[in-house]
Amino acid sequence: MEKIIKSNCRGCHGGCGVLVHVEDGRITKIEGNPDFPTNHGVMCSRGLSFLQLVYHPDRVTHPLRRTGKRGEGKWEQISWNEALDTIAEKYKKIIAEYGAESIALGYGTGRNYEGFLYRFSNLLGTPNVLTSGHMCYGPRVATSGIINGKLTLCDYENNPKCVVVWGNNVVISNGDEYTGENLTKALAQGTKLIVVDPRLTYLAGRADVWLQLRPGTDVALAMGMANVIVEEKLYDKNFVEKYVYGWDEFTARIKEYNLEKVEEITWVSADKIREAARLYATTKPAGIQWGCAIEQNINCTDSVRALVSLMAITGNLDVPGGNISPESPPWLPVSQFAMHHELPAEQRAKRLGGDTYKLADRIAVITPKVVWDAILTGKPYPIKAVQIHGSNPVITRSNAAEVYKALSKLDFLVVADFFLTPTAELADIFLPAATWLEMEDIGDYWKRQNYIYPRTKIIQVGECRSDHEMFLELGKKLGQKNQWFDTVEGNLDYILKPMGLTWQEFRRLDYYRVSQKYRKYKTEGFRTPTGKVELYSTIMEKWGYDPLPIYRETPESPVSKPEMVKDYPLILITGARSPVFYTSEHRMIPWLREIVPDPIVEIHPKTAEKLGIGNHQWVYIETPRGRIKQRALLTTGINPGVVAAQYGWWFPEEKTPGHGWEKSNVNILTDNDTKGYDVAMGADNLRVLMCKIYPTGDKDES
Numbered sequence: 001m002e003k004i005i006k007s008n009c010r011g012c013h014g015g016c017g018v019l020v021h022v023e024d025g026r027i028t029k030i031e032g033n034p035d036f037p038t039n040h041g042v043m044c045s046r047g048l049s050f051l052q053l054v055y056h057p058d059r060v061t062h063p064l065r066r067t068g069k070r071g072e073g074k075w076e077q078i079s080w081n082e083a084l085d086t087i088a089e090k091y092k093k094i095i096a097e098y099g100a101e102s103i104a105l106g107y108g109t110g111r112n113y114e115g116f117l118y119r120f121s122n123l124l125g126t127p128n129v130l131t132s133g134h135m136c137y138g139p140r141v142a143t144s145g146i147i148n149g150k151l152t153l154c155d156y157e158n159n160p161k162c163v164v165v166w167g168n169n170v171v172i173s174n175g176d177e178y179t180g181e182n183l184t185k186a187l188a189q190g191t192k193l194i195v196v197d198p199r200l201t202y203l204a205g206r207a208d209v210w211l212q213l214r215p216g217t218d219v220a221l222a223m224g225m226a227n228v229i230v231e232e233k234l235y236d237k238n239f240v241e242k243y244v245y246g247w248d249e250f251t252a253r254i255k256e257y258n259l260e261k262v263e264e265i266t267w268v269s270a271d272k273i274r275e276a277a278r279l280y281a282t283t284k285p286a287g288i289q290w291g292c293a294i295e296q297n298i299n300c301t302d303s304v305r306a307l308v309s310l311m312a313i314t315g316n317l318d319v320p321g322g323n324i325s326p327e328s329p330p331w332l333p334v335s336q337f338a339m340h341h342e343l344p345a346e347q348r349a350k351r352l353g354g355d356t357y358k359l360a361d362r363i364a365v366i367t368p369k370v371v372w373d374a375i376l377t378g379k380p381y382p383i384k385a386v387q388i389h390g391s392n393p394v395i396t397r398s399n400a401a402e403v404y405k406a407l408s409k410l411d412f413l414v415v416a417d418f419f420l421t422p423t424a425e426l427a428d429i430f431l432p433a434a435t436w437l438e439m440e441d442i443g444d445y446w447k448r449q450n451y452i453y454p455r456t457k458i459i460q461v462g463e464c465r466s467d468h469e470m471f472l473e474l475g476k477k478l479g480q481k482n483q484w485f486d487t488v489e490g491n492l493d494y495i496l497k498p499m500g501l502t503w504q505e506f507r508r509l510d511y512y513r514v515s516q517k518y519r520k521y522k523t524e525g526f527r528t529p530t531g532k533v534e535l536y537s538t539i540m541e542k543w544g545y546d547p548l549p550i551y552r553e554t555p556e557s558p559v560s561k562p563e564m565v566k567d568y569p570l571i572l573i574t575g576a577r578s579p580v581f582y583t584s585e586h587r588m589i590p591w592l593r594e595i596v597p598d599p600i601v602e603i604h605p606k607t608a609e610k611l612g613i614g615n616h617q618w619v620y621i622e623t624p625r626g627r628i629k630q631r632a633l634l635t636t637g638i639n640p641g642v643v644a645a646q647y648g649w650w651f652p653e654e655k656t657p658g659h660g661w662e663k664s665n666v667n668i669l670t671d672n673d674t675k676g677y678d679v680a681m682g683a684d685n686l687r688v689l690m691c692k693i694y695p696t697g698d699k700d701e702s
């Protein structure tokens with residue numbers, strides 16, 4: 001008999017309500033739930049093909065132990081008890097000999113088990129948790145935290161009259177909070193659109209103004225727009241007078257960004273910048289929809305604060321239809337569940353890179369390079385073991401060759417995943433993870449938005465377990481028994497308790513919605529040291545950074561390294577999202593691979609012609625770090641001086657343990673030299689490189 005169960009997809013950062021059809025203990029279909037408020041039945045290709053992941057023949061459904069040499073691909077199946085005992089014993093030894101800080105935990109993008117992982121690591125006593133948070137979402141959260149008190153998002157529910165999509169391709173990526181459906185609906189109602197993107201995306205094509213900037217120059221552009229807004233007196237005088245700190249210093253700084261200079265830096269004409277600034281400042285309310293492209297370069301923190309400054313001076317902060325900071329549900333906040341307060345101060349002080357990247361340290365985030373260095377050099381102290389859940393750093397971290405080398409040198413590596421990825425192939429112990437269809441989970445516990453939802457366990461696949469359960473059970477074996485509730489459900493009850501709900505009550509809801517309050521600053525001010533929006537940041541000043549946003553040229557660019565242009569004439573962007581794959585996932589999913597069989601690099605036809613490159617031809621992309629192969633896609637939607645290569649590629653169909661991790665992996669090309677890092681977050685430069693491209697001469701041109 002068929003049953004239909006409501007749930008919430010997590011094939012990406014999540015958020016789409018779905019109906020799951022189950023027959024005889026097996027899921028037969030997943031479809032969109034038309035009644036769900038965040039997606040109204042809409043799903044993407046990844047969600048629709050999710051069953052091909054769940055029941056994939058290569059999915060690992062039992063714990064494994066390595067039997068051969070590291071990376072040789074030889075494994076034996078072991079029991080959960082044996083796997084967790086082995087890990088616990090190893091950790092006890094490392095802690096006794098080197099200290100808990102010599103164990104680093106790691107997790108991937110936007111995970112609901114974030115709280116469980118941090119609770120485990122804090123109780124273990126290690127301050128070192130590897131995430132994407134230094135260059136994805138974390139900078140927006142942390143920077144908003146010190147400038148205006150809390151992350152801000154575009155408020156689609158109250159009809160923005162203008163939206164600025166900045167370094168984000170939300171209809172493809174369904175970025176960090178709601179799905180792109182909201183924006184699509186706003187546009188259908190006539191909302192004005194400004195897009196800041198070096199590529200002609202679908203959204204750029206629909207925009208009233210498209211600012212095709214040189215990659216990595218967002219701060220200069222934003223400061224130029226602020227300059228126009230101030231000079232032409234288009235700012236919100238009342239808001240500025242009452243709620244902004246550092247106006248004089250800020251206006252003095254933006255004077256340095258006259259449009260002539262900004263045009264030269266950004267490649268966007270002064271007229272276009274003026275047009276965009278006027279449109280944004282005079283069409284109220286207006287929201288900025290920002291993405292990770294502004295974070296993945298040397299200007300990370302300053303890009304975020306320059307954009308918050310634009311929101312503030314135009315009076316668009318915390319107003320309906322502008323940029324709002326969503327209220328959190330009255331649950332136990334992740335930071336409290338994570339027990340950051342339990343990490344002893346002397347352990348916290350040992351956080352790798354914590355003294356250098358102070359804004360990252362504030363949100364318990366580290367930049368990965370410090371971990372690779374600690375493994376490879378033993379300095380400032382050795383990292384002996386790494387435990388990674390839901391992340392594939394060999395493919396997703398900058399300077400992949402160094403990542404591979406570092407992970408290979410570890411005493412002990414644990415990886416929890418669905419598949420034996422190139423990273424998992426280096427593990428000593430592999431833990432088979434459950435998908436969102438196989439666990440009890442509070443959907444979007446990690447996000448900052450108004451909706452949360454229950455996900456219930458619908459099926460069991462092999463012996464797979466949720467990551468939540470893995471941390472709980474491992475914690476118990478490492479002396480944390482008294483600090484956890486005995487079951488995952490007990491811990492979910494604990495998180496929900498302040499809401500007056502038990503898990504059993506919550507799991508019956510379709511979703512839980514927190515209503516939004518607006519203009520809270522009128523009574524509460526902003527949660528910053530001055531109680532105002534700090535255009536001039538007192539916290540950055542205290543830490544010894546520039547208190548005002550400033551544009552920095554990327555160390556590897558035609559401007560800072562003109563001598564490189566001869567050999568590496570093109571600017572390379574990496575990472576613009578593919579609609580069918582999620583980060584390094586899904587390359588083994590037949591429906592998705594059929595749509596995009598090979599990695600793609602976008603290149604302008606004129607450039608391609610000069611280089612003798614035909615459409616769909618395999619090309620080498622080369623930087624001083626190495627070279628990879630992708631297929632050329634000729635498009636006039638990119639500046640002739642820029643190319644854009646996809647990220648996340650490996651080849652699960654190649655049965656060697658490396659699965660072709662070096663062939664098309666764009667992070668072979670990226671650099672992790674700290675000279676290119678953002679000063680406060682340690683964001684690495686994934687977006688602005690210099691490269692050359694040439695045909696591979698391969699015959700397989702089909």
Ligand SMILES: Nc1nc2c(c(=O)[nH]1)N[C@H]1C(S)=C(S)[C@@H](COP(=O)(O)OP(=O)(O)OC[C@H]3O[C@@H](n4cnc5c(=O)[nH]c(N)nc54)[C@H](O)[C@@H]3O)O[C@H]1N2
Pocket residue numbers: 107108109110132135136292389390391392393395396397398416417418419421433434435467574575576582583584585647648666667670686
């Ligand atoms: N050059 C370049 N590099 C980039 C980027 C870029 O744009 N350009 N983008 C960066 C960004 S924004 C991010 S967030 C990172 C992402 O990088 P990672 O966080 O490393 O993300 P994934 O590649 O998605 O790795 C996720 C792995 O987790 C597994 N997985 C999925 N769900 C679960 C789960 O619930 N539990 C467990 N245990 N495993 C699971 C998947 O099978 C997959 O192998 O990459 C970054 N790297």
Ligand SMILES: Nc1nc2c(c(=O)[nH]1)N[C@H]1C(S)=C(S)[C@@H](COP(=O)(O)OP(=O)(O)OC[C@H]3O[C@@H](n4cnc5c(=O)[nH]c(N)nc54)[C@H](O)[C@@H]3O)O[C@H]1N2
Pocket residue numbers: 012013109136137166167168169170172173174175176196197198199201213214215216217218290291292293294573575576577578579580581582583584687
């Ligand atoms: N389908 C799909 N969805 C995803 C993911 C995925 O891999 N696939 N990954 C998830 C993750 S981890 C994240 S962080 C989000 C990311 O989602 P988004 O924030 O949308 O990130 P991207 O698509 O990488 O980049 C957005 C746009 O920025 C442009 N861009 C590149 N460089 C610059 C620059 O210097 N300045 C500006 N202004 N724009 C630039 C690119 O051309 C691209 O169109 O998506 C999530 N959702």
Ligand code: SF4
Pocket residue numbers: 009010011012013014015016042043044045046047048174179
């Ligand atoms: S956008 Fe994300 S949550 Fe929605 S269907 Fe696609 S994978 Fe699932």
Ligand SMILES: [Mo]
Pocket residue numbers: 109132136137292
């Ligand atoms: Mo991300």
